Amino acid sequence: MPRFRLDIEYDGSQFAGWQHQADQPSVQQAIEQAIEKFCGEEVRLRAAGRTDAGVHATAQVAHVDLAKAWAGDKVRDAVNAHLQAAGARIAILKAAVVADGFDARFSATGRHYLYRILNRRAPSALEKGKVWWVPKRLDAEAMHEAAKVLLGRHDFTTFRSTQCQAESPVRTLDRLDVGSNGDLIEVRTSARSFLHNQVRSMVGSLRRVGDGSWSAADLKAALEARDRAACGQVAPPDGLFLVGVDYPRSAEQTDRSTPPTAKSLD
Numbered sequence: 001m002p003r004f005r006l007d008i009e010y011d012g013s014q015f016a017g018w019q020h021q022a023d024q025p026s027v028q029q030a031i032e033q034a035i036e037k038f039c040g041e042e043v044r045l046r047a048a049g050r051t052d053a054g055v056h057a058t059a060q061v062a063h064v065d066l067a068k069a070w071a072g073d074k075v076r077d078a079v080n081a082h083l084q085a086a087g088a089r090i091a092i093l094k095a096a097v098v099a100d101g102f103d104a105r106f107s108a109t110g111r112h113y114l115y116r117i118l119n120r121r122a123p124s125a126l127e128k129g130k131v132w133w134v135p136k137r138l139d140a141e142a143m144h145e146a147a148k149v150l151l152g153r154h155d156f157t158t159f160r161s162t163q164c165q166a167e168s169p170v171r172t173l174d175r176l177d178v179g180s181n182g183d184l185i186e187v188r189t190s191a192r193s194f195l196h197n198q199v200r201s202m203v204g205s206l207r208r209v210g211d212g213s214w215s216a217a218d219l220k221a222a223l224e225a226r227d228r229a230a231c232g233q234v235a236p237p238d239g240l241f242l243v244g245v246d247y248p249r250s251a252e253q254t255d256r257s258t259p260p261t262a263k264s265l266d
């Protein structure tokens with residue numbers, strides 16, 4: 001049974017998150033239904049990251065096992081057609097057969113997120129739901145300098161949801177950069193894995209540094225408190241995007257379903 005890797009883009013504002021919900025729409029369910037309409041199979045997807053309600057993705061990765069070794073471009077185009085017909089703001093960017101041992105979640109060696117803050121007095125008329133609007137002026141440089149205290153391996157209890165199901169609160173943060181471009185502040189962060197709400201919690205606390213109510217020392221004290229109550233405001237999901245997932249070279253996708261002499265449409 002061929003295993004397909006799907007590279008996925010979606011607007012999370014119309015969904016209750018990636019994962020199946022009992023009575024609310026999810027990204028996972030929408031794609032599974034589109035696949036069933038395409039090939040008649042009831043399937044279950046596994047994703048690299050189970051994004052929360054309202055969180056977006058430009059580079060989510062999932063895998064699914066299908067009975068037939070379809071051409072990757074056929075899977076992509078057919079599933080997209082059914083997603084569009086259903087009005088789902090989801091796009092399959094690529095579909096390709098991968099090795100049976102590939103697992104979108106457990107094969108991943110790194111995950112990358114972007115958080116966008118619109119920092120101006122006027123709200124956005126064009127990007128509502130895609131940014132966190134903060135009208136009070138923020139100091140992006142101070143936020144960037146303070147972010148350095150969170151880099152490395154730490155107990156991130158302060159910055160994880162009380163509902164987080166991870167066995168350990170210890171994670172290694174490889175990147176946490178804050179930059180600005182006009183009225184837009186971008187927070188980029190990378191790690192092998194993140195705790196539930198970790199990125200939004202860190203961004204919310206960095207915002208307090210940006211508006212002057214916290215110093216870098218306050219942020220460090222919050223980290224060392226290992227206490228959820230020490231966290232600043234949790235940033236809303238609107239500005240958060242999953243923008244990349246890393247895999248070892250051995251797990252790179254190769255569309256074996258396309259004959260070597262055929263020209264890929266990708």
